[in-house]
Amino acid sequence: MKISEIIVVEGKDDTVAVKRAVEADTIETNGSAISKSTLEQIAHAQQKRGVIVFTDPDYPGQRIRAIIEEHVPAVKHAFLAKEKTIAKNGKGLGIEHAADEDIREALASVYTPLQREREVDITMEDLIDAALVAHPQAKQRRSRLGEMLQIGYTNGKQLQKRLHMFGISKQQFIEAVMALNQEEQQ
The missing domain is CATH 3.40.1360.10 (Dna Topoisomerase Vi A Subunit; Chain: A, domain 2)
Known part of the structure; x- marks a missing residue:
């Protein structure tokens, strides 16, 4: 390669x-x-x-x-x-x-940060609802989500910015969270 x-x-x-x-x-x-x-x-x-x-x-x-x-x-x-x-x-x-x-x-699987401003469609409320912040397992869940989306590990404050910076759509986010939830149930 x-x-x-x-x-x-x-x-x-x-x-x-x-x-x-x-x-x-x-x-x-x-x-x-x-x-x-x-x-x-x-x-x-x-x-x-x-x-x-x-x-x-x-x-x-x-x-x-x-x-x-x-x-x-x-x-x-x-x-x-x-x-x-x-x-x-x-x-x-x-x-x-x-x-x-x-x-x-x-x-x-490289990412290029978005240079144009666009409306942030993944809100802090979405992150809370997905147990990615303000939850006892949030750190482990963010770590796994970073692997799944190939955006690296972030702390709670950085996650929303990283998702936006790499153009992760709300649909991609929802699908990754659903897959994460399924993994945890197994």
Whole structure:
């Protein structure tokens, strides 16, 4: 599988994992303290070939995404569930620990944030009704919903924004919540 866009990862081990799974070029941020020159390199890559941000499913990875999104709008995003990035010895989390097939699947399911404003059709009330916020199992349900929709994990405050940012329709949301409810009943 050849990826035409340049993939932004956190470090060298992530680059090795991505190149093991797909044919692609990468830019490494070297952690969450992204330098101005790295942001300029990402902006240039976005203009020339496009960029896919593919960071670890943890706080530093989310922080990197936010910094890049702020400085280089319209980059694409690929996500992997936390469970798919845990080291075999249980001591570590990151893209570098993911299976090649999981990396390929994540890169085949990228999202581009919507740049135009549109009416938010998934309300906070919808999230509450779906037990995704203000519910004892909300964190686990959000985690699973993020996997199902391939938008990554979010906290309660971020979920509505992420659904909107990636253009998840109310119908897609309802179908995912129904599937989530069915899983829990089994």
